[in-house]
Amino acid sequence: MKIAIINGPNLNLLGNRQPEIYGGKSFEDFLKELKSQYPNVEFDYAQSNVEGELVNFIQEMGQTHNGIILNAAAYTHTSIAIGDAVAAIDIPVVEVHISNIHARETFRHHSYVSKYAAGVIVGFGMKGYKLAVESLLG
Amino acid sequence: MKIAIINGPNLNLLGNRQPEIYGGKSFEDFLKELKSQYPNVEFDYAQSNVEGELVNFIQEMGQTHNGIILNAAAYTHTSIAIGDAVAAIDIPVVEVHISNIHARETFRHHSYVSKYAAGVIVGFGMKGYKLAVESLLG
Amino acid sequence: MKIAIINGPNLNLLGNRQPEIYGGKSFEDFLKELKSQYPNVEFDYAQSNVEGELVNFIQEMGQTHNGIILNAAAYTHTSIAIGDAVAAIDIPVVEVHISNIHARETFRHHSYVSKYAAGVIVGFGMKGYKLAVESLLG
Amino acid sequence: MKIAIINGPNLNLLGNRQPEIYGGKSFEDFLKELKSQYPNVEFDYAQSNVEGELVNFIQEMGQTHNGIILNAAAYTHTSIAIGDAVAAIDIPVVEVHISNIHARETFRHHSYVSKYAAGVIVGFGMKGYKLAVESLLG
């Protein structure tokens, strides 16, 4: 079982800044925990602030993995291109948001990804990634 | 650990009708499985087609349980009263939808519950309830 | 041939109040006439002011009758739950409105039921129910 | 009793094309059946693809008949002129749509005719015209 985790813009700040939104722990530290919890799963991680690089990651990892956990962050709400990339691959993509986007600004309530996602998990903090792994394990 | 599961209108049809939307298994059968998977959790289940009875369930179970898993179904999109009830209780409420509401009609994309929910899980079929239990177990 | 007639909120006032909207005759009196006009049809009648009870009626009568004549009144315009119930049953549902809802307030112009109805009959007063029976007789 | 039936644009295609929308029988054939079913009613039939000719038909037949059955088809949704013509005559106009316009594109949900119609009948196929005759017979 190979799972790719793809994080979008500003999520490289996890653990560094605005802990009320981005949490208090870096994603790298969290990833170590996740790997130890799921020793039989092979995880690959990619992050970018560039919309088009996220499209690249989705296209490439869509060929090589069994599932993708995607937190497109701000691009969730503006990127038709990322939505199209998700629609174009065959493996399930689970959409995750750390904060409760429905309790934030209105422009964060709509997602171009959800329609094509295997499922959506919102508002559980970092634990959302773990729930996404559970969902992919079937 | 006591968890209440509250299902809204037409979810009594689970396993009976429109399997492409409501799945092929009755909720009672699914609940048995869930109980066997989580023997240390005490589950209570309530379903109603009446909006106000769901408000009653949320108010009452909000006093007696450690968490609520709420699938308000069609009332998700129209009921401020249910949203207010969720806001009025202290225990976490996890919002679950069986189908991917973002891939259905536009009027199913907005939820009056999400803003006050501890988290939202959408589109994983019956497995969504299991993920919600996981999220409440901490 | 078994036909169920289901009336929604405030239609218990028929014959009592606001005759310009609800007509001058009680539904019970009208029903007697209807039965005498169609002696070979078995009619059942249910009315409720509670949205969820209408959902219950639709689910139950959807199993036991050959067709439903539904006047959901005010819930027509706000109830996704009733629309979902209509979509979930197999027998034809004919939507009836006594007054011409298109000549009233804008918020009465949209119906959550119509999309799933076998047909819609608007504005003929009590005669609309008779036309609905005709339509079900085929 | 003299009833005029007026059909709008593309309804000359009835029986020829897109049977899922326009049915499988020509209107002329249907009209013969209707006449044999109601031997005491005198029917006149007019069809045009031109909006203004429909206005003419409504104005003229509004002087000479006891009622009009109007299926303005696509002009239903765009023609204030036809709505004005209906408002300007004294005899009842019953609006009919063969298909369920509420289950089609959003731009077919609004009608400029309904407000002034004696009643509206939607979605019963060709049978809708028969129901309209019934409604006019009183």
Next chain:
Amino acid sequence: MKIAIINGPNLNLLGNRQPEIYGGKSFEDFLKELKSQYPNVEFDYAQSNVEGELVNFIQEMGQTHNGIILNAAAYTHTSIAIGDAVAAIDIPVVEVHISNIHARETFRHHSYVSKYAAGVIVGFGMKGYKLAVESLLG
């Protein structure tokens, strides 16, 4: 001085029907009065219920007259084609409405003609045509 008066749909009913909207006098009678008031002006009159014929009138009379008085009635609010025709000719077009369209339904508040008109006169009844003549006389 040659002035063309072009009237749109349902204005052939002037003097016959709905006097609260269309006035109590036929346009032909009114035209006689107008001619006697302005003996030095040559008037031509055209009316049609067909949008495209109004386009024809505007194109043709736009070549042969010194000014047009246009009451496009219901087409005012829906016809880009008539607006384009007005824009395409060189002589001044004065837009007239008998009733106060701003005191009627919202869909009568917008005009596709006004932008290209030399001026707009609304709500003075038949006198509006006389004011339009005055405006063209300079």
Next chain:
Amino acid sequence: MKIAIINGPNLNLLGNRQPEIYGGKSFEDFLKELKSQYPNVEFDYAQSNVEGELVNFIQEMGQTHNGIILNAAAYTHTSIAIGDAVAAIDIPVVEVHISNIHARETFRHHSYVSKYAAGVIVGFGMKGYKLAVESLLG
């Protein structure tokens, strides 16, 4: 003088929860005070979380009392059925809201009740009910 007070969803929580919204005193305690302040008024009180039961209360008490004080809470903003019930009775209905709904979410700014109410009182806390009594005493 007989006055009915009807409270809607979640108002059974008054004095128990979210004091910043629902105040710090139970409605039953408040009602005792009100009765002692107006010894010549006979008060009846009804509360329900079910929309349709509120319709029932309004219909019934509309026959037996001199006035109704109605706080429909969340249903204020979503229930055409309650608005219709208010429109259908002859006695004055005074609409009351404890909190200032205009300082809360946008979806709480519109009321389906106000149009048919004798008057509206917003934002004075529990004192609003007292002002409503004053208004009914004339």
Next chain:
Amino acid sequence: MKIAIINGPNLNLLGNRQPEIYGGKSFEDFLKELKSQYPNVEFDYAQSNVEGELVNFIQEMGQTHNGIILNAAAYTHTSIAIGDAVAAIDIPVVEVHISNIHARETFRHHSYVSKYAAGVIVGFGMKGYKLAVESLLG
């Protein structure tokens, strides 16, 4: 106890014109009655048709009185400046409307004042001012 009453545009017409909207009694006459009913309250009254003078009144009387009763009339719906003035003072401002603004045109349904008001009283005619005094007396 010093209470200021501030009336906005066209309310100087009270008692003179459009009695169905502005009532049949001049505000000066009504004020005499009010003073005799509340002999322990000192009332000051100001009226202007000028938006900015109302801002002046609110600023000044906000320093010298214990409460303001404000009927900003038409400016209620268009004046951010008056709303800002209300927000800038410390004493309670009770918003009053004589007619039921929710039963009139849509553009009268929104108020820039309500958000900052201590409370809002709508539709009770002149009695609304008396209820406002009651509310300020505590």
Next chain:
Amino acid sequence: MKIAIINGPNLNLLGNRQPEIYGGKSFEDFLKELKSQYPNVEFDYAQSNVEGELVNFIQEMGQTHNGIILNAAAYTHTSIAIGDAVAAIDIPVVEVHISNIHARETFRHHSYVSKYAAGVIVGFGMKGYKLAVESLLG
């Protein structure tokens, strides 16, 4: 015959500035011409840049004149107060706009005055005032 002409904000600039919008002649000069053309009409003229003063003019002149010609300029589009003043008086008010407001910005297309005006004259330059006089002369 006494006619009042009331001009709104920035119209004191007529003849001074932006001749493509405000024309090349001062209103005072134009008024002299108008008076010489209609020696039997008594004209009074008022201009203000203050919305509330225009309300005052309308109220006062509505008592003393036979008709008002009102060009409320920018306040046309924002002032409910001026619309209310027009509605409150008994004499006819003719709305005039010098430029073609329908060919300018969208926010100039709506008028709060038109609904209550006896008629509206748009886009004829200064001649519009003359046409308005004609319309009042009957």
Next chain:
Amino acid sequence: MKIAIINGPNLNLLGNRQPEIYGGKSFEDFLKELKSQYPNVEFDYAQSNVEGELVNFIQEMGQTHNGIILNAAAYTHTSIAIGDAVAAIDIPVVEVHISNIHARETFRHHSYVSKYAAGVIVGFGMKGYKLAVESLLG
């Protein structure tokens, strides 16, 4: 190979008026050139200012030709009837616009035809018709 070219309202003005929009050459002259460039294609040409005649042309030529090039001009944006006609025939319809409708008014940006067209060609002037022929030649 038989290709029909159908032009809508005001396109009979091509070469005569508003050359910045309608070009400097009559369509008849252009058609001669086109025929000489494609000697193996049989061209038929129809133009009308009447919406319903365009519906007629589409229905008839849809039976007799191999493809249609349709420039519905202003009716593009308002005519559901023309869109329905295009949907009802089996041969490919190529939509052409001479000017760049996306650089003009907003109401010209939407087309009721495009959804059913084989393809859309916008903004190339008269050359757009030639490209449309190329597209139909395969």
Next chain:
Amino acid sequence: MKIAIINGPNLNLLGNRQPEIYGGKSFEDFLKELKSQYPNVEFDYAQSNVEGELVNFIQEMGQTHNGIILNAAAYTHTSIAIGDAVAAIDIPVVEVHISNIHARETFRHHSYVSKYAAGVIVGFGMKGYKLAVESLLG
């Protein structure tokens, strides 16, 4: 170099009230500082709570000064009249807002002045006026 500073409604409260919005210093004190910083500039200051007086100031000072610094406060968002006055004068007008209007309510995000302003400076507190002076000095 003569610069006029014009402040709109409620800005006379600067230094007195709501320091989080209007700052902690009176404008008169600030103006002294400004004058000492720019000894070669002649400053004139005008403030009014009346929209029309601001129009007057702009018209008059537009003739006598080299530039205007305008903070129209709440009228920024509602006054077409002030926008028209700015458009009508020849000297540059710099629009200033003390607070960050884009971080406040939505109705403060649009300005009728900006389109005609030489430039816009938002959110720098009182320093914004100084930046505006800099911008005018060239």
Next chain:
Amino acid sequence: MKIAIINGPNLNLLGNRQPEIYGGKSFEDFLKELKSQYPNVEFDYAQSNVEGELVNFIQEMGQTHNGIILNAAAYTHTSIAIGDAVAAIDIPVVEVHISNIHARETFRHHSYVSKYAAGVIVGFGMKGYKLAVESLLG
């Protein structure tokens, strides 16, 4: 003659995935055919999933080529930056879309590019690029 072809996000998938949208042939294969069909044209090809790189391509190739054929795919609907780049160069840009974007989701109906394009070609599959070449050849 030098023509640049620039493709946007996910168009590197052409021939690989979702053949109903992206066709069954890789763009490289198609390009070979195109070159053989137009031996006198020099073609350059660039593709990127990164919005900003498309801006770079447009800026650079806008200096070195005679025309650009641009299929910005998903960025068409969201990228003002690409639209600005097209506006900033002097050579003609022909916008191409392989699928009929008007028959897909609503958010694909608007283009930020079209306004500045020399022309737009939609829905002809890969043949659209060939038509674009034709259009540039003049």
Next chain:
Amino acid sequence: MKIAIINGPNLNLLGNRQPEIYGGKSFEDFLKELKSQYPNVEFDYAQSNVEGELVNFIQEMGQTHNGIILNAAAYTHTSIAIGDAVAAIDIPVVEVHISNIHARETFRHHSYVSKYAAGVIVGFGMKGYKLAVESLLG
């Protein structure tokens, strides 16, 4: 004092193209002048056409500088990601636009950056950057 200047898409064209929008001088030349005017300020300059690189610049320079001057150009109106980056750093960000975006297309009137900016400077041409430096110098 270290100030970073970050320019967004197409601003590398400054001095080269569309001088009416982008000015007539390259940013590099302008930067030299700025440095000579503020010898005590250390300036760093970054430009990119790639949205995500701007996010990178903001994140990085937000750690190393005392303030940022950000002209995100077209991304201003579409990039939630850039707005999030501005919100995530602690140093002040001054938003600058060279042209008056409020006098251009509507889609340029909204900014995702402004809400989090220390201040906004619009429409002063290149001088806007100098004013931004002044604002940061305090």
